[in-house]
Amino acid sequence: MDDAELAAAIAEEAGCLLTALADAGRLTGKALGDEGDRRANDLIMARLAADRPHDAILSEESADGPARLSARRVWIVDPLDGTREYAAARDDWAVHVGLAVDGVPSAGAVAVPRRGLVLSSAAPPPLPPEGEPLRIITSRTRPAPIAAYAAEQLGARLIRMGSAGAKVAAVMLGEADAYLHSGEQSEWDNLAPVTAALAAGLHCSRLDGTPLRYNRANVIVPDLLVCHPGRAAALVSLAAAFEVRGNP
Template sequence: MPEADLSLLIEAARAAGRIAGGFVGPQTRRWDKPEGAGPVTEADIAVNEMLEDRLRSARPDYGWLSEESEDSSDRLERERVFIIDPIDGTRSFAAGETAWAHALAIAERGVVTTAVIYLPMCDLLYSAALGTGAQLNGAPIHASAVRDMGAAQILAARPNLEAKHWRAGAVPDFRRAYRPSLAYRMALVAQGRYDGMMTLRPSWEWDIAAGDLILQEAGAICTDRRGATLRFNNPHPQVNGVIAAGAPLHARLSAALAPQDPDIASA
């Protein structure tokens, strides 16, 4: 089933790229979602409507979780569920930039079995099915083998380097880089372009589900910020941050983090 599901997701992702490409970035209608949930554009909605119709018609017994769909507890009763971000990196998309992605995944009993991250403007399609390895445009990819923090280049937003997040306030001396799409950051680590990535904020499942499988199939370790295995299709679809890297570097990053989340410590 994962192999058949992968073909379905690849075809759907390419169709999403064609729809999104029909909108012009800065001229696309954009508005802010309630309660500070971030921006959304008419392209996000158009892509989401196509994906929901196409994917749910193909797999009517699968549940549905998408950033741009009203959530329903019905998905919790399903063995398999689609986890979808129609456009990850909406701010980048609305600005007319290229580093945004369609992120599509299928989880079975909490474990991602099939995943696609597609950047149509960059012609990059990352994919994986459980147990078959990870690929970029059909060619195998593998995570970096860098072990030492000082030699590592890590994708992370600047707030992750605040001293409060690190043991005794000692921020590691890795080199920092950034990309606006969280799914793309995960894919770049799977590709070996960067040695690791991290986000220490609560992370929505639709941003990270596809990247979780692609990273693992590329030989990386992907966990929450406390080192716990990521599980998906939760009643509240968030996890406690993400850390991803090859095994030795992942262990070093995890060990360097403060033992308690700063927000919990100050509560």
């Protein structure tokens, strides 16, 4: 398998493990989330070690180290994105498996197991048409002020959802038109979704329009924009206006 196919296969396998663990009913709540994080991480780390033994790995659930900073190829994974949603038996959680080469998104897959979805750069869906009115997706529990501002300025409808991967999947499938996030994420929160979205023809960048870069010493990504390319310029301009107003 090439890198994108491998990412999709591993994300799907980890998603099946997580679904089976939840459906078994032996664990609930925080205990289920903790066990899901651990088991999915063990699976992903083992698969990557077996299939790409010379690549570095950055995972939310494993200890980080400086060795990856000198590696050209780094897998960046979130074994369970949306642990809160998973533990609450919701469907808006995901598995992220992505690869950055020289800091640039290269291959990635997002599994949304409860929806039976695996979206990857190996076989992305076609670019959906722009919706009218515009639909902007934001966090279910911590909605981004920039998203509310953009919705107000554009007469858009706000949609709230959990996992970042589930949000980007909604944009890829035409269920939303833009995902605006501020207030920081980590690299594992968005590398795999961004890689799949770029392959589908969507615009992905920082809110100021600059490209996203990965495998940095500081893994924090301050903000994110994923949208139909026809909307990118207007949303970047709105984000700039929001900053001028003195908003965080």
